[in-house]
Amino acid sequence: MALDRKMLSRANVTVSGDEFERYSRAFSSIDADNSGEINVQELWDMLRWLGKPMDLQRVKEIVKRYDEDSSGEIGFTEFVILMKKQGIPMGESELRIVEAPQDLKPSMLFLHKAGLNFTDDEVMRLRKVFLLLDTDHSGEMDIDEFALVLKYLGLSHKQEDTVRVFRQFDQDNSGTIQFNEFLVLIHQKGVKITNTDIKVIETMLRVEQ
The missing domain is CATH 1.10.238.10 (EF-hand)
Known part of the structure; x- marks a missing residue:
């Protein structure tokens, strides 16, 4: 799983090695259908798991904002940018929740x-x-x-x-x-x-x- 460095630069987002590892593991767990992208439902589920539930329409708006290629879903780099810009933490505790059965x-x-x-x-x-x-x-x-x-x-x-x-x-x-x-x-x-x-x-x- 690779990051698009140009996309990160345009968004003015930096990612450490530890963050990359956590985001990679989280993305793989959230991408329930293994499509390589996260859809609205999968992102909505993640927020609910982390105790940050949002209205589905609000999640759709967030996906649209960070969906740079207008695919209707978000790829890995778009996911990282979304997490950073929205201030959604993905520390070890959050990753543990996401990866749990x-x-x-x-x-x-x-x-x-x-x-x-x-x-x-x-x-x-x-x-x-x-x-x-x-x-x-x-x-x-x-x-x-x-x-x-x-x-x-x-x-x-x-x-x-x-x-x-x-x-x-x-x-x-x-x-x-x-x-x-x-x-x-x-x-x-x-x-x-x-x-x-x-x-x-x-x-x-x-x-x-």
């Missing part, structure tokens, strides 16, 4: 905003644990499933403790624990999950079925 992008944005430091591998392991203990596959945990979390992670699981901790981490008062709330619990309790732990949980669940 589709179902984890909201959680990666949540972690970024909340300042919670989990590695990508940790998030993937925690997601696996969450899905294992979400026994009815609803995408969230009721209090009975949450009791399994406290039990299998070695935390207190007395009935009164379960209710208290459940209420503490049910931050939106929905009556369930969602994955982002589960991440806050893990962070605050300092729990570390290994692949071995996941295998143990899988075995214990099979035994109890």
